[in-house]
Amino acid sequence: MALVAQLAGCAGAYALARTGLVTGLWPLVLSQAGIAALASGMLGSARWWLLIHLLFLPMAVMAHRLALDPAWYLAAFVALLLIYWTSFRTQVPLYLSNAATAAAVLRLLPDEPARVLDIGAGTGTLLRPLARTRPDCSFVGVELAPAPWLLGRALCAGMPNVTLERSDLFAHSWAHYDVVYAFLSPVPMAAVWHKACAEMRPGSLLVSNSFPVPDCEADFVIDVDDRRRTRLHAYRISSRPHAS
Template sequence: MPPALKALLSQVAGLAIAFALARAGLVAGLWPLVGVQALGATVAATALNSARWWLPIHLCFLPLVVGAHGLDLHPGVYLGAFVLLVLVYWTSFRTQVPLYLSNRDTARAVAELLPARPARLLDIGAGTGSLLRPLARARPDCHFTGVELAPATWLVGRLLAAGMANLDCQRGDLFARPWHDYDLVYAFLSPVPMAEVWQKAARELRPGSVLLSNSFPVPGREADFVVEVGDRRATRLYGYRIGQRAHA
């Protein structure tokens, strides 16, 4: 089921639960009903196996709508907020890849995995470049490329990387560009595209290159190594070395 349809059904289910309880006289008052709808929508989304990041959205959606309505804001504020969200999240509803930002602990762990020689790293879904900037400063002998599709996050990353000669922030689809020239491809996406990411890596990366995935392993394939970052997120990096087995 498409994620957008799951979201719609979850919200409708929450409304149905709130309506039924109100008709039965079990819940009364605006905010209790709003709370029941939010909880009902969240439970329904869980039952429909929605991605984890949908759950806080369902929990907060109607309370925020009702709360904002009481503020009597100018319609332009809502339009501006909508445009900003579109520019930041872009096609997340289709790709099911939300915005995740890598922290400095992860950047240090990735730096230790780079070869001693000059190397090339590609960050697919680079966001604002939070991984790439520390790496570019730590390894001026290496070249780093970030690919990001969402316009707002790409622009922020591009501006923050200004003046860094070994860092290139590009806007585009992570599957559209070739990966042949990279020694390490880093991904912090979601479970949904990882099978396709592996297929592209196995098809295009040179033997000896590494696909490194933050938090989300490739389904059906055991990682060659796992790095425990040791941060508050308990981040794990799953590493897959490209060799003959990848092309078999």
């Protein structure tokens, strides 16, 4: 859909240039960007795509005028690839949980030693404060993108109750965890719920930061006192039938 929107923007700008209604480089560039964003909205793309379409061609033109060495573009591409990896496929960007959210999750942990899994752990911003406060618990994070995983491993060094694995969240078994935490995006939540129902033990807890499971009411919701106005949607597996 992104390519279709950009092509629509180019076609619209070309039509405006042919009629003489818009002339000059930057008026045409801005026209293309506006039409591409409008087309993206009409195609039902997520709102953040509108900003991408508005900025794509103007930034490309400005980058071209800088006449930078192509190696800089390659370096930027590699850096973004290492950070975001397969976000284009999973539609799960890099979100980092803040300290207020970690404190809220901490209050959800049982009093007895527990096993906690963070699916899409990033750099371990949730796991580290939990592990420091609850040394009796075991914390595991899975992260597929190489750069966040590597940085997380370095930051978690010396914390014996934290393990950060580089793997896909759906490839990792959730069967032995008391709490599974997710901060992903709306796109994979139906699949996350299906896996939780299929693998998590009765009585265990699935906690989703910001993104609820579609068509499934949470057992309870926690409003976190932070600037994001974070909401934690909690689902107790024992209270629901397992997915077929």
